[in-house]
Each structure stands twice: as C-alpha cells, then as structure tokens.
Amino acid sequence: MATAISTAPDLAWTKKISSPQELASFRQAILASLDPNAPRIRVCCGTGCKAVGSLDVLEAMKTAVAAAGVDVHVMPEVKRTGCHGFCSRGPLLTLEPQGLFYQRVKSEDTAEIVQKTIIGGEVIPRFLYKPPGSKEAIAKVSDIPFFAKQTKLVLKRVGRIDPFDIRDAIAAGAYEGIAKVLAEMTPQQVIEEIKVSRLRGRGGAGFPTGVKWESCAGQAGRHYVICNGDEGDPGAFMDASVMEGDPHAVLEGMAIAAYAMGSDRGFLYVRMEYPLAVQTLTAAIRQAEDLGLLGQNILGTDFSFRVSVSTGAGAFVCGESSALMSSLEGKVGRPRAKYIRSTEKGFRDSPSNLNNVETYANVPEIILRGGQWYTTYGTERSTGTKVFSLTGNVHNVGLVEVPMGTSLKDIVFGIGGGVPNKKELKAVQTGGPSGGCIPIPSKFIDINVGFGKLAEIGSMMGSGGMIVMDENTCMVEISRYFINFLVEESCGQCTPCREGLTRMREILSRITQGEGREGDIELLEEIGQFTNNFSLCGLGTSAANPVLSTIRYFRDEYEAHIRDKKCPAGVCKPLYYYEIDSEKCTGCGVCRKRCPAAAIEGEKKKPHTIHQELCIKCMECYRNCKFDSIRIM
Amino acid sequence: MPESEATCCQEPEVDFVVLDRIIRDEFGGRREAMIMMMQTIQRRYRYLPEPALYYLSQVLGVPITKIYEVATFYASFSLVPKGKHLLHVCTGTACHLKGSGGMVRHVAAKLGIAPGATTPDMKFTLETVNCLGACAVSPVVVFDDKYYPQATVGQLNEFIEKVNAE
Ligand SMILES: Cc1cc2nc3c(=O)[nH]c(=O)nc-3n(C[C@H](O)[C@H](O)[C@H](O)COP(=O)(O)O)c2cc1C
Numbered sequence: 001m002a003t004a005i006s007t008a009p010d011l012a013w014t015k016k017i018s019s020p021q022e023l024a025s026f027r028q029a030i031l032a033s034l035d036p037n038a039p040r041i042r043v044c045c046g047t048g049c050k051a052v053g054s055l056d057v058l059e060a061m062k063t064a065v066a067a068a069g070v071d072v073h074v075m076p077e078v079k080r081t082g083c084h085g086f087c088s089r090g091p092l093l094t095l096e097p098q099g100l101f102y103q104r105v106k107s108e109d110t111a112e113i114v115q116k117t118i119i120g121g122e123v124i125p126r127f128l129y130k131p132p133g134s135k136e137a138i139a140k141v142s143d144i145p146f147f148a149k150q151t152k153l154v155l156k157r158v159g160r161i162d163p164f165d166i167r168d169a170i171a172a173g174a175y176e177g178i179a180k181v182l183a184e185m186t187p188q189q190v191i192e193e194i195k196v197s198r199l200r201g202r203g204g205a206g207f208p209t210g211v212k213w214e215s216c217a218g219q220a221g222r223h224y225v226i227c228n229g230d231e232g233d234p235g236a237f238m239d240a241s242v243m244e245g246d247p248h249a250v251l252e253g254m255a256i257a258a259y260a261m262g263s264d265r266g267f268l269y270v271r272m273e274y275p276l277a278v279q280t281l282t283a284a285i286r287q288a289e290d291l292g293l294l295g296q297n298i299l300g301t302d303f304s305f306r307v308s309v310s311t312g313a314g315a316f317v318c319g320e321s322s323a324l325m326s327s328l329e330g331k332v333g334r335p336r337a338k339y340i341r342s343t344e345k346g347f348r349d350s351p352s353n354l355n356n357v358e359t360y361a362n363v364p365e366i367i368l369r370g371g372q373w374y375t376t377y378g379t380e381r382s383t384g385t386k387v388f389s390l391t392g393n394v395h396n397v398g399l400v401e402v403p404m405g406t407s408l409k410d411i412v413f414g415i416g417g418g419v420p421n422k423k424e425l426k427a428v429q430t431g432g433p434s435g436g437c438i439p440i441p442s443k444f445i446d447i448n449v450g451f452g453k454l455a456e457i458g459s460m461m462g463s464g465g466m467i468v469m470d471e472n473t474c475m476v477e478i479s480r481y482f483i484n485f486l487v488e489e490s491c492g493q494c495t496p497c498r499e500g501l502t503r504m505r506e507i508l509s510r511i512t513q514g515e516g517r518e519g520d521i522e523l524l525e526e527i528g529q530f531t532n533n534f535s536l537c538g539l540g541t542s543a544a545n546p547v548l549s550t551i552r553y554f555r556d557e558y559e560a561h562i563r564d565k566k567c568p569a570g571v572c573k574p575l576y577y578y579e580i581d582s583e584k585c586t587g588c589g590v591c592r593k594r595c596p597a598a599a600i601e602g603e604k605k606k607p608h609t610i611h612q613e614l615c616i617k618c619m620e621c622y623r624n625c626k627f628d629s630i631r632i633m
Numbered sequence: 634m635p636e637s638e639a640t641c642c643q644e645p646e647v648d649f650v651v652l653d654r655i656i657r658d659e660f661g662g663r664r665e666a667m668i669m670m671m672q673t674i675q676r677r678y679r680y681l682p683e684p685a686l687y688y689l690s691q692v693l694g695v696p697i698t699k700i701y702e703v704a705t706f707y708a709s710f711s712l713v714p715k716g717k718h719l720l721h722v723c724t725g726t727a728c729h730l731k732g733s734g735g736m737v738r739h740v741a742a743k744l745g746i747a748p749g750a751t752t753p754d755m756k757f758t759l760e761t762v763n764c765l766g767a768c769a770v771s772p773v774v775v776f777d778d779k780y781y782p783q784a785t786v787g788q789l790n791e792f793i794e795k796v797n798a799e
C-alpha cells in the first residue's frame with residue numbers, strides 16, 4: 001500500500017560533522033541560508049492527508065509554482081511535511097511567512113492559490129477553517145482552537161519540517177541533545193536527568209524510563225536499544241505521525257539512550273501497515289549516518305551507534321516487549337513470563353532496553369532543557385505531555401498533544417469541537433482494545449487524564465488512542481468487537497486468555513444476535529475476572545477490560561439486549577429496524593438515492609418509506625438524513 | 634505492490650536466482666531477517682509459494698516446520714495465491730464505528746466468500762486490516778493499492794461491478 005514520495009536528498013558528498021561544536025556551526029550555516037520571509041508552501045503528507053489525495057496536491061502545487069515562476073521573484077518552496085494532526089480537514093496547506101492555514105485543498109485549486117495568495121497576497125476565504133457552530137473563518141494556524149489549545153513538545157517539529165531532509169530538522173534543533181550529551185555529560189548523568197524528569201513510558205504501562213535505563217545499564221554484556229513502533233492499537237496513529245513527521249526525534253532519543261546504557265546497536269520495529277514510516281526512518285538514518293550523527297564515531301567521538309529498521313508482519317501481540325524481541329529475531333512472537341526481565345535477558349539473550357516511539361521522542365528535549373523543566377508540564381505523578389489520537393464521533397479528528405492531567409472535557413470539546421450531527425456524547429474509549437469505555441455524560445467528563453486516574457475508573461492510558469462514541473454506538477457490540485479483535489490476536493499459548501476470550505466472544509455474539517439469556521452478564525463477569533487474573537502476558541491480563549468496563553457502566557444496555565431483545569443504539573441488526581417519520585420527512589430523496597439496496601421508495605416532496613424486507617441496515621440513510629427523520633425502532 | 638510479478642492468477646514459477654538475491658544479497662542470509670525475507674517473497678509473488686519456503690529452509694538451515702509456524706502466526710502471510718484484485722477494508726476501531734463491519738459483511742455476501750478468501754475465479758480477494766493509520770477519514774478501504782477515504786457501500790458495489798465486467 002505504499003505510495004512513493006520522491007527520494008530524499010543525497011548527502012553522501014557532505015563532509016561528516018566531526019565534533020559537537022561543529023554541529024552548531026552547521027546549523028547556523030543552514031539557518032543563514034534560509035530567508036525567514038521567503039514564501040513557503042507546506043503540503044501535509046501524513047497518512048491521513050495522503051489518503052485524501054495530498055500527494056496529488058503536492059505535485060499540482062509544484063507544477064503551479066513552476067508555471068507561475070517566471071513572474072515571481074521568489075520561488076516558493078513546496079515541502080512535504082508530516083502530519084499536522086488536523087487530519088479530518090485534509091489535504092492541508094500552510095503558507096509561510098503569513099502562517100496561513102488552508103484546508104480541504106484540491107489539485108485544481110493550486111493555480112488559484114499561487115496566483116491569488118502567493119503572488120497577490122490575497123487570502124481565499126473558501127479554504128479557511130470555520131470552527132463548528134461559528135460563522136467566523138480563521139486564517140492563522142495559531143488561532144485555530146484545535147492547535148491553540150495544544151502543548152507541543154513531542155510534535156513540535158511534526159508538520160513543520162520535511163521529514164526527508166535532515167537539514168530541515170537540524171535547522172529546527174535536531175541532534176542538539178546528542179551533541180550536548182557527547183560534549184558534556186557522562187552516561188550516569190544522562191540517566192539521572194531522565195530520572196529527574198520522571199518521564200514514564202508512553203507505550204502503555206507507564207514504567208519510569210530512567211529506572212528502566214538504569215537497570216539495563218547495570219547489566220554485563222552487549223546492550224541493545226530497541227524502539228517499539230508497532231502501534232498495534234486499532235484507531236491510534238500517534239507513533240505513526242511521529243515516525244513519519246519527525247523521524248530524527250526518535251533516532252536522537254535512541255542514540256542518547258544508547259550512550260546512557262553503553263550500547264552500540266539499535267533496532268526500530270515498525271508495523272508493516274506503516275510503509276511511509278519505514279521510508280522516512282530509513283531516509284533519516286541514511287542522512288544522519290552521512291553527516292556523522294549516527295553510525296561510526298558519532299560527531300567525531302568514540303561513541304558509535306548503528307540503527308536499523310525492521311518491520312512486523314501483522315501481529316498485535318508483537319507490540320508486547322518479549323514478543324517483539326522474539327519477532328526481531330525472526331521467530332514467532334509469543335510473549336514469555338515476566339519474571340525474566342528483558343533488561344537482563346532480552347533480544348539475543350542480552351540486556352535490551354525497549355521503549356515506545358513517543359518515549360524516545362521526549363528524550364532530546366529533556367536533555368537540552370533539563371529534567372526539572374520537564375516536570376513543569378503535567379501532574380505530580382504523570383509528567384510531561386501525551387499525544388492522543390482523537391477519533392470516532394468527534395468534529396476535529398486528529399492528533400492532539402496536551403499536558404498530562406488535561407481534562408477529558410477540554411480534549412473532546414475544547415480541542416475536538418464536540419460530537420457532530422447534534423448527537424449525544426455517550427462514551428470515550430481509551431487504552432486500545434484492552435482499555436475501557438468511560439461513560440459520559442457523567443462526572444468523568446472532568447477527569448484529568450493521567451496514568452493513575454484512568455486506571456482508577458476501569459480504563460487505562462494505553463498508548464494514547466481516544467475514541468469518542470456517540471449515542472449510536474452499542475456498548476455490547478463494541479465490547480464484542482474488541483473481544484473479537486483480541487481472540488484473533490491472542491497467541492494462544494496460555495489457557496485463560498485463549499479459552500476465556502473465545503467463550504466471551506461466543507456469549508457476546510449471542511447477545512448481539514438477540515439470543516442472550518439470563519445469567520449471561522454474570523457469566524461474562526466471572527470469565528472476565530478469571531482471564532484478567534490468570535493470563536500470562538499483558539494482552540490477557542487486560543483483555544476483559546472492554547467487557548468489564550461496559551458492564552460496569554452500561555449494564556442496562558446489556559439487559560435491554562437480553563431481556564427486551566432491543567438494541568437501543570440501533571447497531572445490532574436483528575434487534576432494530578429503521579422507520580421514516582412521516583411528520584419530519586420532507587421527501588428530499590437523499591436517502592432514496594443513497595440506499596445501495598433500493599429499499600426506499602417515495603415521490604419527491606412526499607414522505608418516503610422503507611421496505612423492511614429489502615433493507616440491509618447499512619445506516620446510509622440514517623447517517624445522511626438532514627431532517628432527523630429516520631428512526632431506530 | 635510494484636514489485637509483484639504475478640499479474641494473473643496462475644501459480645507463478647519460483648525463480649531461485651531471485652530468491653537467492655533476496656535471501657543472501659538483500660538480507661545477508663541472516664536467520665533473524667527471515668520474516669522480512671518472507672515479506673519480500675510475498676510482495677513478489679503475492680503469497681508464499683511452497684517451493685520458495687522449502688528453498689528458504691535449506692538456505693537458512695531452519696526447519697520447514699519453523700517456517701510454517703512463522704507463516705501461519707503472522708496475519709500478513711498467505712500460503713494461498715491472492716486474487717487479481719485486492720480489497721482491504723479497515724476494521725480498526727475508528728472505521729468500525731463508522732460502519733466498516735457492515736461493509737465487510739456486504740462484500741462477503743455479494744461475492745460469496747469469507748473475509749480473507751479469494752473468489753473461485755481468482756479475480757477478487759477480500760481482506761480486512763486493523764487500522765491503516767488514516768482513522769481521521771474513516772471508514773477507509775484500499776482497492777488495488779489506492780486509498781478510498783470515507784468509503785461507502787455504493788463504492789464497494791462499483792468495485793465489484795468493475796471487476797466482474799472484466
Ligand atoms: C499485547 C500488548 C501489545 C502492546 N503493544 C504495544 C505497542 O504497540 N506499542 C508500544 O509502544 N507498546 C506496546 N505494548 C507495551 C510494551 O510491552 C512495552 O511496555 C512498551 O513498549 C515499553 O515502552 P515504554 O516503557 O516506553 O512504554 C504492548 C503490550 C502488550 C501486552
């Protein structure tokens with residue numbers, strides 16, 4: 001599924017940077033060659049924007065710029081950048097130096113943008129963003145609430161630099177951290193700084209990073225530094241965006257970790273569904289090696305660190321640390337019992353340190369500004385920021401970075417803009433497939449998102465997926481969905497997980513098909529607790545969370561399915577049907593035209609009807625009716 | 634998949650020189666790179682042909698049972714040939730919420746095959762995938778390597794009709 005982006009600049013001719021001090025002058029030289037007022041067009045090329053055609057826009061823009069070039073004095077540079085995070089509005093353009101933000105741009109529009117905005121200096125209102133419910137369009141990136149309410153530490157360069165050109169990253173401060181470490185810090189000091197920052201792993205469990213590094217560093221033997229870019233949680237794309245948009249942040253973090261632990265070899269394990277991340281990382285490694293920022297004798301010192309990229313092969317469980325290491329060795333990825341620590345005996349039976357992408361990406365800034373500075377963000381127990389991928393039924397879908405401890409309300413409403421189509425917010429799901437559903441409206445809307453708080457209410461932080469669910473989400477079905485996912489992904493070696501999940505899926509499927517029985521809920525609770533208590537790895541010990549948390553907060557919905565054979569949300573097909581409210585229907589014909597099964601009939605401007613025997617319940621009519629006249633019965 | 638040679642449905646002939654290049658030149662014959670070798674082989678043939686796996690077993694000195702274990706453990710590997718056209722429907726959480734489960738059922742019913750299977754005429758393979766990282770534009774489907782954001786059932790019908798008309 002890869003779509004190639006044109007190749008990265010070749011830097012092999014460049015002289016290696018031979019000391020930490022020289023990196024500073026290299027950066028100065030790049031900065032001096034840049035005119036801060038030169039017009040620049042940035043085209044977002046993250047996965048989300050690419051899916052809606054941003055590569056075509058990039059090409060069209062280059063052509064448009066070249067075609068107009070004769071008359072313009074300055075040639076705007078068209079750069080591909082990583083994800084801005086505002087994915088629901090793609091393809092996105094930012095125009096510098098004005099800081100203009102254009103959304104939903106099509107290839108056909110590029111010539112007009114060059115003529116009017118670049119040459120004429122005129123803002124074209126139709127591309128500007130209008131927040132939901134507001135008539136005022138916003139022209140500048142910095143004024144859009146979606147961006148204005150975020151705090152970008154990890155994502156600071158994502159969307160602003162060309163991930164395929166290391167000079168861009170260096171100009172923006174990349175590799176300053178490793179230069180500082182090599183010039184003036186001992187490995188112990190590095191570990192100490194990370195401990196002071198109280199940085200906790202962003203891969204899910206929230207283990208203190210400094211402590212992990214220290215215990216790994218203390219082991220004898222060759223050390224390995226591994227980055228977990230598996231991001232298996234469906235519906236989450238934070239790590240993808242960091243790897244695609246600012247690969248150097250991850251690589252620099254890994255290099256600093258390697259220095260702290262005395263390692264000379266690193267691996268990045270990337271999900272195979274992320275071909276773009278593999279491209280950006282590979283290009284970044286090559287360029288960094290060409291400049292002497294990775295590889296042999298980094299910055300002219302005797303510290304060497306080589307990194308390579310490996311891809312997964314489609315197994316969620318390979319995100320678990322011991323399974324990942326076994327997969328890196330070319331084997332099947334079955335987790336092993338936790339009493340053997342990877343920091344002692346991990347990859348190739350050697351001491352190995354594994355961290356998440358976002359964890360590493362936090363490191364350079366902590367080194368540069370100090371651990372103390374980092375603790376000024378977030379809460380006492382969860383310091384720093386966290387990137388969430390906000391998806392589901394919310395206006396502004398995309399990547400969101402906020403200080404730990406921000407309330408759910410601020411994220412979902414302040415940044416996300418609330419639920420579209422005048423629907424009610426029902427729940428927020430966090431923590432991936434083995435996380436939990438937080439019921440809303442409830443007191444939980446004010447909860448401050450951090451490691452401890454989420455666990456308290458039966459969910460978890462996980463890696464940062466945040467899925468907003470509106471009133472048309474059936475909690476029984478969603479828990480069946482997650483359990484089904486986990487059944488498919490369970491490696492099957494331990495009985496509680498293998499059998500417990502399969503039984504739970506069986507029961508949940510029955511309930512969603514209208515064949516639920518009295519006692520099913522209690523049975524689910526019993527199996528769920530057993531699975532959570534007695535499974536071998538992290539997959540099994542959290543696998544029942546989606547079931548247990550939905551039973552805890554949405555028991556009445558389970559009961560409606562079992563006792564009344566009704567699906568109140570209108571999701572479980574045998575348990576509802578659609579009807580058109582003849583009072584509300586204006587006969588506009590949208591549903592009739594949209595219906596793929598030709599099940600809707602009616603004359604223009606007269607109320608329509610649905611032929612139940614033809615209806616495939618695809619939701620197309622329900623979703624597209626502007627008059628709220630399709631009802632779930 | 635630009636590297637794929639097999640454009641049609643016949644069993645591709647396995648070229649051992651090509652395999653050698655993949656195993657020895659591209660990955661230095663390292664056992665640890667076995668999963669990536671298998672991915673490269675699969676990209677080329679669109680599945681893992683049995684003779685290729687036996688050859689891999691010989692060159693790497695890894696028992697064929699171990700290779701079979703890996704090939705069946707990871708969801709991305711296929712031991713049977715894929716159809717000429719590939720439809721991936723994302724069933725990740727964001728897409729699921731926007732109705733992708735129904736889309737899978739719809740296509741499966743229309744083609745008379747289960748997800749993951751190929752039609753008997755080898756024209757069409759239906760696959761599901763757990764998130765493509767494009768959740769913002771869900772539901773997402775990928776038909777013959779092209780992403781279709783905010784896909785509709787109607788679009789899926791068009792794909793099927795197009796393929797059937799060939
Ligand atoms: C089933 C399962 C899947 C996991 N998937 C991921 C993943 O996709 N990405 C990740 O960073 N951590 C994942 N983890 C957590 C890792 O095991 C590990 O804790 C983490 O990568 C350590 O990095 P950190 O300390 O920086 O958080 C998973 C754990 C389990 C049990």
Ligand code: FES
Pocket residue numbers: 234235236723724725726727728729763764765766767768769771772773
């Ligand atoms: S859930 Fe479908 S792209 Fe992420």
